Amino acid sequence: MSKVSITDVAERAGVSIKTVSRVLNREPNVRGATRDRVESAIATLKYTPNPFARSLAGNRAFVVGLLYDNPSSSYVIDIQRGALNVCRREHYDLLIHPCDFQSSELPAEVGHLLRNSKVDGFLLTPPLSDHESLLTALRDANAHFVRVAPGDHAEIDRSVFTNDRESCAEMTRYLVSLGHEAIGFIVGDPAHKAMAERYRGYKDGLKAAGLPVDQRLVKQGFNTFGSGVECAHAMLRQPLRPTAVFASNDEMAIGVMRVAHQAALRIPEDLSVVGFDDIPIGQQMFPALTTIRQPVEAMAMTATDLLLGQLRGVIHTSKLILLESVIQLRESTGPGPHSR
């Protein structure tokens, strides 16, 4: 299509191609009048620079790569949406590259990605944001990258955080305030550092309320509906039965609701259930799920901004960037046995 090249524009504007290039790239030191002439030439010719040539000569792709290992589809979509928002504004494109967190091939894969890369930098989402060997590979290759919601607080100049721990503590305190004392907790997939943070938050919350952490009320899940079901069974069948269950993510929470339903336990009258993530279906459950909402899209936007800044060599003041997760009160929580 694009038969019209920079040369044509230059001719029409009566300048050299270099000047056209300058206008294109918003470089300084172009006289206003010249700029105008070039711009009008561009407009009348409907010129668009050839991205391949740009990339070859300038050695940059105007493309951001998104690396992730399939958490829930709604999470991925939100991340994509946020990243695309910023990319579009800045005339970048988004290449997606899901990968297997567990795979031993990951380092090799990333190596290839880096060498052969069509991207200028990477966005990493959990659990990849905490994948040590991946991070090392990226650092060694001097690659640009930004981490979204990592579980540790390292590399604060290339990370966007959220307060997993604090919000979980708050949620736990909220359950206590409702009159619950036997509060079950379903831990998430140990491969995700954020899950450990959430568990810590739960313990913080109990501690703050002067309640002990009872291991009989803590079960290990794996972020899936099925594991939520299993943990709920284990938890609800034992002598010490919780009156509230806090699952580390919504899918597991829904598993708990499923079990409660089968066991003819009413929610929230007989059992309160809360989750984390605020997946769309949570609002459509009967009853709607009380949960914690991460500002996923906003985090992705911030991360992308950070990455593009990095690409442009902007020096980022080393201040921690944290977007707050907030509790969404809905219908699955109610007064516990110790209320009033």
Next chain:
Amino acid sequence: MSKVSITDVAERAGVSIKTVSRVLNREPNVRGATRDRVESAIATLKYTPNPFARSLAGNRAFVVGLLYDNPSSSYVIDIQRGALNVCRREHYDLLIHPCDFQSSELPAEVGHLLRNSKVDGFLLTPPLSDHESLLTALRDANAHFVRVAPGDHAEIDRSVFTNDRESCAEMTRYLVSLGHEAIGFIVGDPAHKAMAERYRGYKDGLKAAGLPVDQRLVKQGFNTFGSGVECAHAMLRQPLRPTAVFASNDEMAIGVMRVAHQAALRIPEDLSVVGFDDIPIGQQMFPALTTIRQPVEAMAMTATDLLLGQLRGVIHTSKLILLESVIQLRESTGPGPHSR
């Protein structure tokens, strides 16, 4: 990174860069011995061709663009997964580009995409696969593209179909066979041609069973949970109450379940509910939702194969490609009042 270029490989192998290029691109007419020498040089130097240079010289990107207007997130993810599957195998990358189906900017946006494109071809998913002005723009620009699951049966050499209509007819007949006669239907978003197909299938099914289409049992929805709720209200409050409801997608079906639950109607004893799509949450509902499953990922894979074939100039025999949607029987359907 990639300081090693084709020249280095050529020197090491004692051939010209052109020969290296030939090996790289699997061109014919290279002697076996030569090929081996080149390949070993590539291996020892860990050479990877520079994608920008390739793209500039060869005028192709080795990138596929995915165009979609946000249907459900699980649908998008499945499409992406399928497309990526094939892309990875063929050493292509995937650029995602969600767009607003309704927007009047779409043609302009696509124009820009085409002119400035970093992709070799496009994958279109519903409802974009039926967007006339978009299709026209693509055709006029001589762009490569393939449509996934379009509602019409045009352009069969660049489309991958599924049997929306037939599967809906089958589902309707199934409900009749269970003893239902008053079967409600919630029509989907009129902007999606596939939705019209599903409605036709419903009518076909009734007709085949010798039942009339009663407009009081047909409501217009918009593919959202909320619209499912509204339609269910309208349907269940009227004198002629259906004993089964067929929603054009799962989200609306879940809306129906919600309303039934609130109205203390038991599913499936008092009301059977079925949907379409088989979204993940459907299996986790109480009861699990009977629905129709489209082979989304497989369709995306097939479409991507088709597109890459097109890019390589493969002539595709003009035979209709159709992947079957199949009914998933679960717990939300049961005998109707006229059974036995």
Next chain:
DNA sequence: GGCCAAATTGACAACGCTGTCACATGTTGA
């Protein structure tokens, strides 16, 4: 051995942009 077609290989010019650096043109201050 000689001849022809087919197979194999190479030289070199694109591809369309950005970076470098030299040069031209203005601008300021004494």
Next chain:
DNA sequence: TCAACATGTGACAGCGTTGTCAATTTGGCC
């Protein structure tokens, strides 16, 4: 009025491939 310096602009060499086309080698056959 003229250095001295800042600002604008252009010529041209890459960037690392692929495409074209001509040159060379090979193999088959008499």
